[in-house]
Amino acid sequence: MSSRADINGGLRKLGTIAQAGYFVGLHIRFAAPLMQFQTYAEEWSEFYSKNAYALRDPTIAWGFSTTGACRWSALPIPDPFNILRDAADHGLTYGLTFSTGPIASRTIASFARADREFSDKEIEEVATTVQRLHELTEPPASLTKAQKEALRCIAQGDRHAAAAAKLGITESAFKARLISVRERLKARTTAEALQRAKEYRLL
Helix, strand or coil: CCCHHHHHHHHHHHHHHHCEEEEEEEECCCCEEEEEEEEHHHHHHCCCCCHHHCCHHHHHHHHHHCEEEEEECCCCCCCCCCCCHHHHHCCEEEEEEEEEEHHEEEEEEEEEEEECCCCCHHHHHHHHHHHHHCCCCCCCCCCCHHHHHHHHHHHCCCCCCHHHHHHCCHHHHHHHHEEEHHHHCCCCHHHHHHHHHHHCCCC
């Protein structure tokens, strides 16, 4: 994990390559990504959702079946619902999908242009950037019981003294728990640690 600024920097770079937009789903677990970002036009996003295309999208099916990069024009996955044709009708004429990570925590990202195919150099840049985002957002497997208790107290609005009393520990011990959870989540502040714990479904 890293700061939001590092993630935003990677996303900005992807935006310069994919002039018709992108979707990045980081660490997909239980059919939902822990974090996702997308810049496709609202009209396409609404059309995609309305038609429940996520369940039928050949780019997603390909991303779960393998890792690496593939231009949409070369996808070896059937598209019986003509999703890629509909995408082209919405300006997503040329596309690229990149997939990385274990199947239990897969990152799948797709990118589109209206003017031309992605070059080999652009594919390499996309792969490097998405791989970096995948690594930056890798969550810890779990938090300790003490760390969870401390974050839950903060989430409920307890001040340090009240939280310590609730847990039956000293205030300094409570602060030590918060320091440990910030270090584990690589967060600069307790609020950031709490937000990350929620994003990574550790609470």
